Each structure stands twice: as structure tokens, then as C-alpha cells.
Amino acid sequence: MSNRRIVPIGPYHPLQEEPEFFKLIVEGETVVDLEINLGYNHRGHEFVSPELTYDQIPFLVERICGICSNSHPLACVLAVEDCAGIKPPPRADYIRSIVHELERIHSHLLWVGLAGHFIGYNTVWMWAWRYREHVLELFEMITGNRNHYAMNKPGGVRRDIKAEQIPQILAVMDVVDQKVMMLTKAVLDDPVIRSRLEGVGVLTREQAIAYSVTGPTARPSGVDIDVRRDDPHCAYDKIPWSVIVFNEGDVLAKTKARMLEMCESTRIIRGCLKDLPDGPIETRVDEIPPGEGIGRTEAPRGEVFHYIRSDGTNRPLRHKVRAPSFMNIASNVVAVKGGSIADAALTLAAVDPCYCCTERMVAFEDGRVKLTGKDLLRLSWQKTERLRGRF
Amino acid sequence: MREAEAKLLQLIPTAEVYEHNARRLYIRIPRERITEAAKLLHRECGMRLAICTGIDTREGFEVLYHFSEDSTGIMYTLKVLAPKDDPRLESQAPWFPAADWIEREMHELLGIEFPGHPNLIPLLTSDTDWDKGKFPLRRDYERRNEAHEQ
Numbered sequence A: 001m002s003n004r005r006i007v008p009i010g011p012y013h014p015l016q017e018e019p020e021f022f023k024l025i026v027e028g029e030t031v032v033d034l035e036i037n038l039g040y041n042h043r044g045h046e047f048v049s050p051e052l053t054y055d056q057i058p059f060l061v062e063r064i065c066g067i068c069s070n071s072h073p074l075a076c077v078l079a080v081e082d083c084a085g086i087k088p089p090p091r092a093d094y095i096r097s098i099v100h101e102l103e104r105i106h107s108h109l110l111w112v113g114l115a116g117h118f119i120g121y122n123t124v125w126m127w128a129w130r131y132r133e134h135v136l137e138l139f140e141m142i143t144g145n146r147n148h149y150a151m152n153k154p155g156g157v158r159r160d161i162k163a164e165q166i167p168q169i170l171a172v173m174d175v176v177d178q179k180v181m182m183l184t185k186a187v188l189d190d191p192v193i194r195s196r197l198e199g200v201g202v203l204t205r206e207q208a209i210a211y212s213v214t215g216p217t218a219r220p221s222g223v224d225i226d227v228r229r230d231d232p233h234c235a236y237d238k239i240p241w242s243v244i245v246f247n248e249g250d251v252l253a254k255t256k257a258r259m260l261e262m263c264e265s266t267r268i269i270r271g272c273l274k275d276l277p278d279g280p281i282e283t284r285v286d287e288i289p290p291g292e293g294i295g296r297t298e299a300p301r302g303e304v305f306h307y308i309r310s311d312g313t314n315r316p317l318r319h320k321v322r323a324p325s326f327m328n329i330a331s332n333v334v335a336v337k338g339g340s341i342a343d344a345a346l347t348l349a350a351v352d353p354c355y356c357c358t359e360r361m362v363a364f365e366d367g368r369v370k371l372t373g374k375d376l377l378r379l380s381w382q383k384t385e386r387l388r389g390r391f
Numbered sequence B: 001m002r003e004a005e006a007k008l009l010q011l012i013p014t015a016e017v018y019e020h021n022a023r024r025l026y027i028r029i030p031r032e033r034i035t036e037a038a039k040l041l042h043r044e045c046g047m048r049l050a051i052c053t054g055i056d057t058r059e060g061f062e063v064l065y066h067f068s069e070d071s072t073g074i075m076y077t078l079k080v081l082a083p084k085d086d087p088r089l090e091s092q093a094p095w096f097p098a099a100d101w102i103e104r105e106m107h108e109l110l111g112i113e114f115p116g117h118p119n120l121i122p123l124l125t126s127d128t129d130w131d132k133g134k135f136p137l138r139r140d141y142e143r144r145n146e147a148h149e150q
Helices: A045-051 A057-062 A071-084 A090-118 A122-143 A163-189 A191-197 A205-210 A215-221 A251-275 A324-335 A341-349 A373-390 B003-011 B031-044 B097-110
Strands: A004-009 A021-027 A030-037 A291-299 A302-310 A316-322 B016-021 B024-028 B048-056 B061-069 B074-082
Touching: A004 A341, A021 A341, A030 A324, A030 A341, A045 A057, A045 A316, A057 A071, A057 A316, A071 A090, A071 A291, A071 A302, A071 A316, A090 A122, A090 A163, A090 A251, A090 A291, A090 A341, A122 A163, A122 A373, A163 A191, A163 A251, A191 A251, A191 A341, A205 A215, A205 A324, A215 A251, A215 A302, A215 A324, A291 B016, A291 B024, A291 B074, A302 A324, A302 B048, A302 B061, A316 A324, A316 B048, A324 A341, A324 B097, B003 B024, B003 B031, B003 B074, B031 B048, B031 B061, B031 B074, B048 B097
Parallel strands: B024 B074
Antiparallel strands: A004 A021, A021 A030, A291 A302, A302 A316, B016 B024, B048 B061, B061 B074
């Protein structure tokens, strides 16, 4: 008689901030199979996008994800530019790269924190998120917002990086470098963390290729791909940096890859700031000719892919969006098999499934609303201005 | 001519190649040959399936298989057309797990059939309160829903 049991994780589970349903099929302590159910968060972006103009679409795709909120608009405007043959000015290319790498740092720090939280190491979580805060404040200084930066538009970027902001960005990069090295050493030196990560959730090279996974899910499995290097865009072919590849394929390799990628990101940001060319930050875009365009960029989780088909009007005929998690989550089916049930949550989280970290609050005092939405907006603006004054 | 392009033209001489720019190639092939072409690009040329795009056009459902050659950074997009009165395409999922989810997605959002798919159940839409006969990415989909506006 079969000894199989089902352990559900989700759709709403304290370990997952976003609704997904994993049905673990277990025999004793061992996971023998996994079923994944999606669609709780399906919002129909591909359906809405053809009703918007090319100027509006970056704002829509930005809201696909709160963490990758620069990757989607960037890939989208790259697709539009590919379709129309537009070349943004060099300064815009460099600014795009800087914001994109800042996003990678904050996203990887967030993942490291969550991974620590999943294995019961809340110290790692609090450390990582504390240093992430500096990066978010940089975002607020440059773009005016902690998430949803609205930096990209077809033909360039919306905001410039001012000369007086550069020393502040460099100062934060020093902090990030130092703290990431500290965290990396702490994680690698700790025998408990090592034993929780080493050999867990292995995705072999063959499996990674068969599932066509991307980004920090593929590279730790020995698949040497990175869209930033392979399909150069923005300023990535003008700055020296390297792609981090490991061969083990376990969660430890994924952790190391993300840690070292953060150091590469600070290297790219320093290089971009050093060579930042002068000149305009946008080119004039008159019309998008009929045709099709593909834009892709390396988000923190892997390749973001956007396809646009234009019929010559100011709206696309079809807009296809593929986030990296679409390919990466599917590979969980093989990564989690044969592992212990206690490692399952960590293995499932190791592909860094993406969720939105938007928060809302209402403060009550004596039964009355103390702060309205407008008050909160005012407080938020005041904080941005204070940051800009301080920096 | 690029190596993969030459191999593909050798396999399917009738393929029409359109070069949008140096790194974006679009290749139209007959729909019966899609499995051979996909196997050639993935197994022999070592390409990765980025994703597929299904589009409802006047001529039929156009399905684009975007393959990425990571050693050169070139996107090879295979284009096939499935007529509206017979929207069927051979499934790639049995030999290529990367195609599994996207075929399920195209099946539920566009109504394209993929014979041979091991598990062609809806991926994104609800199991309980979604009308299975409605395909939101089709041109004739009723965009306004009176029930929601009341």
C-alpha cells in the first residue's frame, strides 16, 4: 500500500508573501513529487496593455512586480526601441544601468534576508534588510520613490543623476561592499547555515537547460548565461564586470552567486559613475513604425522578456511579458524531489519567487482616523525632500 | 549566414527568414514542421526557449517560439500559423519541459489546442468561476462585462 501523503503549502501561508499553492507529495519525510498551482495573482497585464499608449505602458508593467519594478519597464522600452530602431543617448544608457544595478542589490539583499528567515536565522534577515534600507533611500533620492521608480521611457530616462548625488551613491556602495562581504563570510563560516544549505535542492545542469531557467537559478547550476553580457544593452558592454557561475546547483551555490553578484553590481555602478557621459538623457520619439521588437534584460531573478508588435498606431497590437519566475518556478518540481520536507520551503524560495512589498496603513486614535491618505502622502513627500536635503 | 540559420534552411528549405537587425531573426515555417525545427534549435544548436507568444491575427493564430542563442545573443523567433477553424499545434512539452507552462497558458487564453501535451489544464485562470469557453486574448472577446459594471 502506498505511503504517500499530501502536505499543502499555500495558497496563503505565513512563509509566502504571495499566493501560490504548492502541493508536496511526501513519503515519510521525503518529498517525492510536487504540484504547482498558480493564478491567484493573475491581473491580465497582457490584456490591458494593448489599450494603452507606448508612454503609459511602462507605468503599467512597472506594477507587475514591486521588486523588479525597473526590469519590466526597461525590457519594455528596449522592445519598443528595438521595434522602432531608436538609439537612446549614452547618458541615458548609463543611468539605466546604474538604476538597474541598484535594483539588483536591493533585491538580492531582500532574498538573503528571507532565506535567513526561512532557515530560522532571523539575525541574517535583520542585518540584510537593514543594509537594504540604505539602497532604498538612494532610490528615493534619485527617483523620488522607494519602489516604482518610473525612470524609463521610450528613447531615454525621465530623470537625471545630478553631480552632487554621485558622492552619496559612492558612499552607499562602500557600505554595501563592506557589509555584503561581512554577510558572505558570516554565512559561509557558520557551520549551521552551511549544513542547512549545502547539497539542498540541487538543480543539475541538464535540468536547468531542459527547463530553460535563467539568472541566479541557472548560473549556480553551471549554465553560463547572462543577458547583460550575451545581448549587450545599456552600458553593460562598456564597463568591466564578470558573470558569477558555480557548478554545484544547490541552495548554497545560489546564495553565494547572489552575494557575489551584489559585489559585481557595485563594480558596475562605480564604473558607470566614473565614465558617466555628458549630454541629453532622452531622444525625441515621433512614431513607432509597424513591426515587432524584442527587449530583454537581466532582472535580479533572471531574464525578463518583452515582445511588442506594432501596427503603426500609438498602441501595440500585442504585448507579451515573460517574467523570469515563469521559467524558474517550474524547475522547483525537480529541485524539491528527493529532499527532506524541512528543506522544501527553502528550496521553493531559492528561485526567489517574486512578490510585491507594497504596504498600506491607516492610523486610528480614539476611534477616529488619525492620518488620512493625503496626510500620509504629505509625510512621504516631506521625507523625500528631507533625504534630498540631507544627501 | 549564421550557422543555426543555415541548418534550419537545410532542414526546411521553404522557411522564410526576415532579419529585423543583426540580433533579431524571424523565421516563418509551416506548422507541421515546428517540432523538428524546435528540436534542431534546442538540441543541436544549444538554444534556450525564452517563451512563446500567441497572437490572434486576421489570418489565424500566429504562435511565435522565441529561442535565445546565448553564445551570440541572437534571438531566433520561429513563426507558425494555426488557422482559426483548426487551431492545433503539436505540443513540445513531452520532450521539452520549458514549453509545458506556456502551452497551457496559450491553451486557456487563446484557445489553441496542443495535441500530445501531458497535462493541458488551465494555468492562470480560476478552476472554479471562469467560463472555459472564453478566451480573453482573442480579438472577438467581449471586453465589457455588464455584470461587473452594475
